[in-house]
Amino acid sequence: MTDFTKTRAMFDIPEGMVYLNGNSLGPMPKAAPQAMERFLNDEWRTELIKGWNTKNWFMQTNTLGDRVGRLIGAPAGSTVVGDTLSIRVFQAVAAGLSLVPDRKVILSDNGNFPTDLYMVEGLMKLKNDGYELRIPDPEAVLDQINDDIAVVMLTEVDYRTGRRHDMQAVIEKAHRHGAVVVWDLAHSAGAIPVDVGGLDTDFAVGCTYKYFNGGPGSPAFIHVAPRLLDVVEPALSGWYAHEAPFAFDTDFRAMPGAIERMRIGTPSIAAFALLEAALDIWEDVDMADLHRKSIELSELFIGEVEARCPGVTFAGPRDPKARGSHVSFRFEHGYACMQALIAQKVIGDFRAPDVMRFGITPLFIGEDDISKAVDAMESILKNEIWREERFQTRSKVT
Numbered sequence: 508m509t510d511f512t513k514t515r516a517m518f519d520i521p522e523g524m525v526y527l528n529g530n531s532l533g534p535m536p537k538a539a540p541q542a543m544e545r546f547l548n549d550e551w552r553t554e555l556i557k558g559w560n561t562k563n564w565f566m567q568t569n570t571l572g573d574r575v576g577r578l579i580g581a582p583a584g585s586t587v588v589g590d591t592l593s594i595r596v597f598q599a600v601a602a603g604l605s606l607v608p609d610r611k612v613i614l615s616d617n618g619n620f621p622t623d624l625y626m627v628e629g630l631m632k633l634k635n636d637g638y639e640l641r642i643p644d645p646e647a648v649l650d651q652i653n654d655d656i657a658v659v660m661l662t663e664v665d666y667r668t669g670r671r672h673d674m675q676a677v678i679e680k681a682h683r684h685g686a687v688v689v690w691d692l693a694h695s696a697g698a699i700p701v702d703v704g705g706l707d708t709d710f711a712v713g714c715t716y717k718y719f720n721g722g723p724g725s726p727a728f729i730h731v732a733p734r735l736l737d738v739v740e741p742a743l744s745g746w747y748a749h750e751a752p753f754a755f756d757t758d759f760r761a762m763p764g765a766i767e768r769m770r771i772g773t774p775s776i777a778a779f780a781l782l783e784a785a786l787d788i789w790e791d792v793d794m795a796d797l798h799r800k801s802i803e804l805s806e807l808f809i810g811e812v813e814a815r816c817p818g819v820t821f822a823g824p825r826d827p828k829a830r831g832s833h834v835s836f837r838f839e840h841g842y843a844c845m846q847a848l849i850a851q852k853v854i855g856d857f858r859a860p861d862v863m864r865f866g867i868t869p870l871f872i873g874e875d876d877i878s879k880a881v882d883a884m885e886s887i888l889k890n891e892i893w894r895e896e897r898f899q900t901r902s903k904v905t
């Protein structure tokens with residue numbers, strides 16, 4: 508059994524704060540300052556340019572990629588880290604399209620996170636070759652998979668409601684129809700068990716600053732099925748993907764048969780130092796234990812809110828197995844209510860038009876956090892504290 512009191516002690520969360528936003532930005536691991544200090548003093552300062560070899564900076568895209576890969580069921584050598592998730596979405600969809608050049612339709616859904624859709628829009632414009640993006644309701648996606656579809660691009664867990672797609676059903680049907688599948692695991696990786704290898708997805712992408720706690724803007728990841736590593740074309744053909752980057756040839760030749768071909772350019776090694784410290788926490792964590800605990804805490808939270816907070820309605824699927832690891836509630840004055848909660852050090856976030864969202868992250872929250880959060884919400888509603896003027900103005904980031 509995973510010892511969650513042990514993992515909780517590995518985070519530096521401000522005194523008195525109930526942090527229910529680890530689904531958006533994970534908290535700081537206690538080991539992060541030493542990791543950064545070590546990078547600065549023992550690597551950058553002392554090694555300088557030699558660090559690319561002596562400290563293995565050049566291959567951290569892969570060594571850290573494998574550590575992330577292990578947590579999503581990817582075999583070694585099929586995952587790299589670096590760049591941002593938006594870039595990775597572009598890269599995966601572009602690579603997917605070139606695997607099925609005779610098809611022109613990309614299938615996603617209208618609940619997908621906007622940047623994923625925007626990146627595809629930009630890609631289609633760039634290709635300028637009659638591509639079409641279809642975005643039905645999430646529930647209709649499976650039905651719309653047919654022989655027209657080139658790429659199915661979906662986010663497994665809906666960022667608003669927590670609703671989960673059936674990865675296996677989508678992959679099986681897509682493959683039966685000759686389509687390529689790209690999964691965005693932004694709200695799955697580190698939240699629920701994922702088995703990209705067992706399910707044989709073609710591509711998977713995600714970020715490491717949410718449930719993996721790598722720090723704001725920490726590198727994204729991309730996984731490519733090993734069977735595709737010989738044929739996949741890296742649309743963003745940077746020198747890090749070249750078969751001989753230090754030959755400095757004028758023509759691009761992708762690294763044959765290896766995940767290096769999905770690397771692009773020089774990554775932030777400082778960010779890798781933080782990610783490494785964050786991944787150490789996962790060494791003794793069993794994903795099944797984590798999921799069980801997440802369901803237990805979520806059910807407790809939903810039940811208490813429904814019993815004690817009139818006007819606030821649960822917005823996700825009732826079946827815990829059909830959800831990721833955040834819970835969302837609709838409330839007409841959700842923005843103001845969330846600001847009032849934050850003023851009481853209960854941190855969640857708000858997603859337009861009326862969703863209050865809370866990340867349930869057993870690595871560092873427990874029953875006591877859930878109780879404090881519900882107590883605060885109950886009192887804010889009963890005393891209509893959300894009506895206060897200071898809770899009405901919207902910040903740039905919600």
Ligand SMILES: *Cc1c(COP(=O)(O)O)cnc(C)c1O
Nearest residue numbers: 591592593620622662666691693
């Ligand atoms: C968080 C999130 C993103 C963010 O992309 P960035 O490039 O890291 O800003 C993209 N897609 C989904 C589904 C997300 O949840």
